Amino acid sequence: MPLYGFIFYLLGGIMLAATLLAIxxxxxxxxxxxxxxxxxxxxxxxxxxxxxxxxLMEIIIYAGAIMVLxxxxxxxxxxxxxxxxxxxxLRQWAPALALTAVSAAIMIFLIWQAPAPQKVLPLAMAGPxxxxxxxxxxxxxxxxxxxxxxxxxxxGAYYLGRREPGSEDQS
Amino acid sequence: MIVPLSHVxxxxxxxxxxxxxxxxxxxxxxxxxxxxxxxxxxAALALVAGSLYWGALDGxxxxxxxxxxxxxxxxxxxxLIIYAQRRTGSVxxxxxxxxxx
Numbered sequence: 137m138p139l140y141g142f143i144f145y146l147l148g149g150i151m152l153a154a155t156l157l158a159i160x161x162x163x164x165x166x167x168x169x170x171x172x173x174x175x176x177x178x179x180x181x182x183x184x185x186x187x188x189x190x191x192l193m194e195i196i197i198y199a200g201a202i203m204v205l206x207x208x209x210x211x212x213x214x215x216x217x218x219x220x221x222x223x224x225x226l227r228q229w230a231p232a233l234a235l236t237a238v239s240a241a242i243m244i245f246l247i248w249q250a251p252a253p254q255k256v257l258p259l260a261m262a263g264p265x266x267x268x269x270x271x272x273x274x275x276x277x278x279x280x281x282x283x284x285x286x287x288x289x290x291x292g293a294y295y296l297g298r299r300e301p302g303s304e305d306q307s
Numbered sequence: 308m309i310v311p312l313s314h315v316x317x318x319x320x321x322x323x324x325x326x327x328x329x330x331x332x333x334x335x336x337x338x339x340x341x342x343x344x345x346x347x348x349x350a351a352l353a354l355v356a357g358s359l360y361w362g363a364l365d366g367x368x369x370x371x372x373x374x375x376x377x378x379x380x381x382x383x384x385x386x387l388i389i390y391a392q393r394r395t396g397s398v399x400x401x402x403x404x405x406x407x408x
Binding site: 141144145151152164168178181185189197206210213231239255260267278289296297 | 310312320324328331332333338341359360365367368370375382383386387388389
């Protein structure tokens, strides 16, 4: 059905445009809001590719939790806008753009000339129940490690973010 | 019968390279973390597409773990940025030059 393909290309265009605006925006808050748009576009793509649970988790975790954390930090730190200077901008972005262009050309060439991936993807859907059973059956140990990783991140973030008892600054 | 796998992979690689360029070129520490987030998200897209292409659920399972790694990385990274900002008063990567002799 060509409708699904049309939706995919539309969302891909939205994602590329929003990400491009995000990485070039001088206000950090604008960049983060553009990035939320990009992640909201990614969720229907996950749904089209047969992962409804991951689409929901993309919205809840990425566009919700992680980006809200970024917004809170940006509001907390009073970050000044990056000053606009053409020469500094060019000196900063020219190496990154050159490396990115070379890498993109190589990647697109390699993907394009491989014979197998030209086959059109099938329309399939893995329901949340089936997917959950699969994860907890096959990857239960990795789930435990991920939970331990989240716990360590919680303790580490608390340790780094706490105020020392002797310090007096109210920043 | 949606789109060829190569188109999804090209979209994922373009997003990944945009994130890499952001992480390389921006000097603000928060924007560097944002670039890492874009890269992780693009990798998740490639894994989901591969999972559909080969009809195996393993790719989607790895995306769950990518989400866990991204969440913990952002929490610790932002705590580190706050710590560094409290110590030095700046979030620009160029200002961290205390080791310069």
